[in-house]
Amino acid sequence: MRMPNAAANWKNYSADMKEILFNDFMNKHRFASDYDRSMARKVWDLTCMDRYPDYLSKARTKAKQRENSDNIEDLKGHGPRGIRTEMWDGLVDIWATQEWKRKSIAGKNNRASKPDAMVHTGGSRSFGRHLRKMEAEHKRPISYGELYNKVHKRKDGEYVSNKAKNFIESYENAMAEKYGEDASKHPIVDTDVWTQISGENKKGPSTTPVREDITTLATQMSQMQEQMQSQLNLQTQSQMQLQTQLQAQMEAQAQYMQAQLKAQADMQAQMQAQMKAQAEMQALLQQQMQEQMQAQMQFLRKEILPALKMPSPSSVKKLGKNQE
Template structure:
């Protein structure tokens, strides 16, 4: 891949990490590519609206967008892109994606980090296994709410002041907190069965607040709720520590690559801007010569 070849001229790394870095680079390219394509469609949609064309509030009329290529996109390439977006397969994916983004199950503030990785990070920061309520706040509270919690303005039990990205998230958090207290008093503990009982409709599907993570580990901090002998417990604990350490290394490595990729992308954008400026100057120079 030529773009990766160019990237590797900017940075150096251990040859043994080559494949991992390449895989991360490709993942980032895929993520940015989707975002960039959406930006192009939105720019085209805005151009069409300014031309007083009728468009749906949600989604795209690709047949109309085809007539409005964004600045810098050759018409022939734009038509090929629109032909791809106009297929039944792509349209179905687009509709499904919009539906998922409206679904409470998919709305959270955890970013691209898996929920179980958030638990690992919080456990590491606190130096102990944190309660599931803290994980819920980290993944479903608003940015403003997290700031108030961090500054000590409010506490985890100030239910009226806590802010979440969805009403469902707040209802679940409050119900779980109150029922935990009713069952166990002020004892600091968690109960996966209780959380499951609050979301009976999630049976057989991804559970709310859990996603694709291991429910036992995410809620209780333990790899499995199955009762094991002491030897099994020790072995599982060691295995979990190894997995946590590996996930942490992968997270740090990915953050490092993302930072480098961001700089690399900024350099590419600057080069394109310089090339556009040079092209404009040359066109202006040719015009002036023609006038003489």
């Protein structure tokens, strides 16, 4: 843990280091819009505010176990590896003050006076990690009621408190009354119903109010869901437009190909017609040449040879045969 100063709670943690840590978080995760990023910062701050004291409490308990001592002063120089010795010793000095001891005792007494408080069994794992795990196991979206129900039950299936049981039953009944008995048709979370049930559970001296940050997270979850749905609708519209454009391009290409094939077929038919015409012309010319040659031979035999008193080619042939 990069701790620039000894801070016993997240409120007193270095603001500059908070920015560095959040920027590290943002470098590992991507969000679609500025709204999502602002929601991520709020949830990140709430989570750190909730987990930071738990981290220090566990480190302090382990140090006491290692040193086998309940004297807070004995823990100096024996902090976890993730915290520098000077920072750890500064924390020990804070824990040793009367003010911190007074607040610690008051907190223990407060928790002891509320045995039916709505504690959860989620451990150090965030609600987001529980949600992703449940969605992976069930292969479907998980409602906030299902998530809340899961992390407020023990391993034997019993609720951690009557308060938690009454709250989730009241929420489920209100959702069924508003949306019907089929829970699969209910929205992921209804912040109006959640807030209403939270307000009902605040009535009476023996009840414990629902944590405000849970209601805030439910509201943020609903808002982020609406934002994601809006983005999904925009993506769907863009995909439909792209599909329409691709289909138009494919149709245009198909028409172009058909036109090219038709043009090639027409050109081939023209070439065949030209070749046929040339063959017919060549045959006609040969016939005309033969007719001209026959006419010239007849003119030669009938007009020229008699005028010259020369034997016709056939007479010459007969004469030759007689001489033999």
